[in-house]
Amino acid sequence: MGDDVAAQEFTPADRTRYREKVRRCLDVFERMLRESAFDTDDPWTGVEVELNLVDGSGDPALRNAEVLEAIEDPDFQTELGQFNIELNLPPGPLRAGGLEGYETQLRDSLNHAEQRAAALDAHLVMIGILPTLAPEHLRAEVISANPRYRLLSEQILRARGEDILIDIRGAERLNTTVDTIMPEAACTSTQFHVQVSPDQFAAYWNASQAIAGIQLAVAANSPYLLGKQLWSETRIPLFEQATDTRGEELKAQGVRPRVWFGERWITSVFDLFEENVRYFPPLLPVLDDEDPLTVLEAGGTPNLSELRLHNGTIYRWNRPVYDITGGLPHLRVENRILAAGPTVVDTVANAAFYFGLVRALAENDRPLWSQMSFSAAEENFHSAARFGIDADVYWPQLGKVRATELVVRRLLPLAHEGLAAWGVDPAEAHRYLDVIEQRCLSGTNASDWFTRQVQQRADADRYDALRAVLADYRRRMHDNQPVHTWG
DSSP states (O other), X not given: OOSOOOOOOOOHHHHXXXXXXXXXXXXXXXXXXXXXXXXXXXXXXXXXXXXXXXXXXXXXXXXXXXXXXXXXXTTEEEOSBTTEEEEEXXXXXXXXXXXXXXXXXXXXXXXXXXXXXXXXXXXXXXXXXXXXXXXXXXXXXXXXXXXXXXXXXXXXXXXHOSOXXXXXESSSEEEEEEXXXXXXXXXXXXXXXXEEOHHHHHHHHHHXXXXXXXXXXXXXXXXXXXXXXXXXXXXXXXXXXXXXXXXXXXHHTTOOOSEEOOSSOOSSHHHHHHHHHHHOOOSSOOOOSOOHHHHHHTTOOOOOHHHHHHHTTSEESEEEEEEXXXXXXXXXXXXXXXXXXXXXXXXXXXXXXXXXXXXXXXXXXXXXXXXXXXXXXXXXXXXHHHHGGGOEEEETTTEEEEHHHHIIIIIHHHHHHHHHHHTOOHXXXXXXXXXXXXXXXXXXXXXXXXXXXXXXXXXXXXXXXXXXXXXXXXXXXXXXOOGGGOO
């Protein structure tokens, strides 16, 4: 969904033509997987971070357009809400200091952006859901100026045919309705990209699905929404509900949601794009002039614009990405599991854990996904989202086990092996993976820390408590000491 889409109206004929074009793109993509040379020589990784903007009091600052103009850096882009921006770090290899490079780039970019934004009484916060959001921040007027966001909101509401219900039961309960997809803007994430060959894609995607719950357990960071304490990673149920095009009747019929964990292990990247076309009607039927088959047969690399745009409106937690660099096509797994923050070093530690563990599991001689059901992976995912650092998960040969114990005893050694395979220096790997280990040993992630701080202010007004803790969180975020040391 990074491409600009102009405001427009769509006719039934537009949707018919778009469906035909998407299927044509899918046929060409299948042929490319058999015949084309994909870029696989030196696989790169990438990191994206979505950020919140707050004013001096800790309330949302609706100034992303002004902030982006002040930052003057193309690596920063707009996001759905006026209190959101996104930072895309330049991709690169992990070998030869890649993780430390991410940390340096991320700190330098955020420090520069904070300096420019502060002059506008706006400050950057890396957190999964901004805890000081109030109902007035989730109205249509708060959608960013880019036409694609308002158009997407209109199309989702039109497909649904009724207002969106947000009903989340956790430590407390939130029950409300909205007439836009603005609650999606409350969800700010960190996204990790792994470039893989077509032959390896299924293994990397399956491995990413299998460890999704483990990632959430150790890195949850969004316990509050609209003043309510809900799940450790409230982003998960919120995002699932905020972009749901199904009414109750369609849910009862088993229609798939657009925010989707999936339903099976795959054997090819084609499986995912084919599911997109089979199960999901188009939301933004914008047609491109390119004939992908003509381009392919002329020796070129087709953009497959319709297939890519359609893929961008189906929100898998691990999303397949087809892209082109230097005239060559390539494939990526986009891991969209985690919240932003709390610090740069925590973010890079999360990246090291994911990059290392997913490689070790994907290239293991006995695939993990041959030993556990897909439904077990999905159950782990939602259990970890709800209970965070205290979650129990299922793991082959172990049964039910505390996620933190599983990480320390079994998964961190695998993550070290995977990082070594990427060419990461052992000392560099230890620096970041030790952060994950200490979170597990101390039983502390960002969600746990934030909740405890608010509970210590139980006698105060809830929003006053949230503002006070957020101010402390922001200070510690800038100190860049990992969250397990916060005390």
